[in-house]
Amino acid sequence: MSGPILSASGLNLRFGAVRALDDVAIDIYPGEVVAIVGESGSGKTTLMRTLSGLQAPDSGSVLYTGPDGVTEDIQLMSEAARRRLMRTDWGYVHQNPRDGLRMGVSAGGNVGERLMSVGARHYGDIRKAAIEWLTKVEIDASRIDSMPRTFSGGMQQRLQIARTLVTHPRLVFMDEPTGGLDVSVQAKLLDLIRALVAELGLAVLFVTHDIAAARLLAHRILVMRHGQVVEQGLTDRVLDDPQHPYTQLLVTSVLAA
Ligand SMILES: Nc1ncnc2c1ncn2[C@@H]1O[C@H](COP(=O)(O)OP(=O)(O)OP(=O)(O)O)[C@@H](O)[C@H]1O
Ligand SMILES: [Mg+2]
Numbered sequence: 034m035s036g037p038i039l040s041a042s043g044l045n046l047r048f049g050a051v052r053a054l055d056d057v058a059i060d061i062y063p064g065e066v067v068a069i070v071g072e073s074g075s076g077k078t079t080l081m082r083t084l085s086g087l088q089a090p091d092s093g094s095v096l097y098t099g100p101d102g103v104t105e106d107i108q109l110m111s112e113a114a115r116r117r118l119m120r121t122d123w124g125y126v127h128q129n130p131r132d133g134l135r136m137g138v139s140a141g142g143n144v145g146e147r148l149m150s151v152g153a154r155h156y157g158d159i160r161k162a163a164i165e166w167l168t169k170v171e172i173d174a175s176r177i178d179s180m181p182r183t184f185s186g187g188m189q190q191r192l193q194i195a196r197t198l199v200t201h202p203r204l205v206f207m208d209e210p211t212g213g214l215d216v217s218v219q220a221k222l223l224d225l226i227r228a229l230v231a232e233l234g235l236a237v238l239f240v241t242h243d244i245a246a247a248r249l250l251a252h253r254i255l256v257m258r259h260g261q262v263v264e265q266g267l268t269d270r271v272l273d274d275p276q277h278p279y280t281q282l283l284v285t286s287v288l289a290a
Contacts, residue, residue: 036098038063038204038236041084044093046260053259056092065231066237068247068268070283071257077240078128081206085125085237086115097122120150124197126207128240131187134181134196135246139175140167143196151200166195170225185229188220190282191225198229207239223249223258242287244284248272256280 037060053076061067069077076206082088084095086107098104099122099225107115119125124156127133134143141163144152153159164174165180170191172184190210197205210226213218223246230250241247247254247268254271256264264277275281 036064037061037096039084039095039097039238042093044080044083044090046079046083046090051265052260054083054093057093057257057260057262059084059255059262059265061204061236061238063236064234065253066239066251067253067255068234068251069238069240069255069257070242070244070247072283073271075257076260077257078208081208081238081240083124085119085123086110086274087125097204098184120147121200122203124202124205126190126193126197126205126210126211128212130186130193132183133193134189136181139142139178139180139243140172140184140192143181143192144199147196147199162199166199167192170195171231185218187222189215190214190222194226194229198233198235201233202235204236204238207220207237209240212231212242219243219246226250244272256283 039061042058044054044057057080059067069080071077079088083090086095089108095107096104097107097118109114110118135146138146141160144161144163144166146161148162163177166176167177172188172191172195181192184192194210211222214222227250239250247258251268254265254268255262256271256277258279264275264280265273271280272284277285
């Protein structure tokens with residue numbers, strides 16, 4: 034039995050009077066999909082940013098175990114080492130695709146650039162990989178030279194996913210990857226994410242408002258409220274037999290909606 038790929042404990046973070054993280058602990062195992070759910074302002078994005086080293090906590094630690102079995106505290110890593118990790122072993126899919134794409138670079142360039150950042154140099158290979166990944170996320174290869182701003186929101190999000198996954202990261206953070214999209218587009222995108230996650234054996238931590246998305250994708254669910262993890266467990270257990278009153282409210286209000 035292998036240990037967690039990411040292990041965080043005792044995370045605390047205040048923004049003025051707001052406790053954005055209140056003694057949060059989380060473990061993520063290789064190949065595991067974990068959903069973070071909770072109301073707006075409960076600290077979901079702050080947790081993702083803290084776990085991925087984009088935001089330093091006031092206290093607590095985040096330990097990452099690499100493919101070589103070496104465990105490192107990401108707070109103690111240099112900025113350059115953290116950035117390298119974000120290009121190689123990790124990926125981050127932002128809620129707004131504009132934050133994860135280079136809008137002034139073509140679709141193929143967005144995918145190719147990520148590959149070049151990990152050392153790919155051969156133009157033909159890069160273009161081939163870009164076409165392969167555009168096809169995987171159901172963007173027609175004929176759009177390879179189009180600019181992302183000419184894409185719909187759903188296409189931009191699929192392009193961001195291609196750009197993130199092309200380097201085969203082991204751990205991917207997704208902050209509401211289907212937020213702000215039409216319901217029909219959301220459903221297709223969730224299916225695509227589910228297929229890619231299974232194919233690549235990714236560990237994924239994803240934030241969602243959508244209990245149905247959590248049910249579809251996640252092995253485990255973490256429920257946040259006011260910066261605290263109020264409940265966590267296997268997806269079916271949490272959704273079918275919620276223990277915390279807030280989770281009960283969350284689950285029933287969704288059913289009633
Ligand atoms: N940079 C910041 N400066 C000040 N306060 C912040 C900052 N980032 C987050 N907060 C506050 O921390 C709390 C948690 O915010 P966070 O963005 O993590 O919530 P969230 O669960 O992701 O919400 P949403 O579902 O709306 O995205 C909120 O009260 C927010 O206003
Ligand atoms: Mg958020």
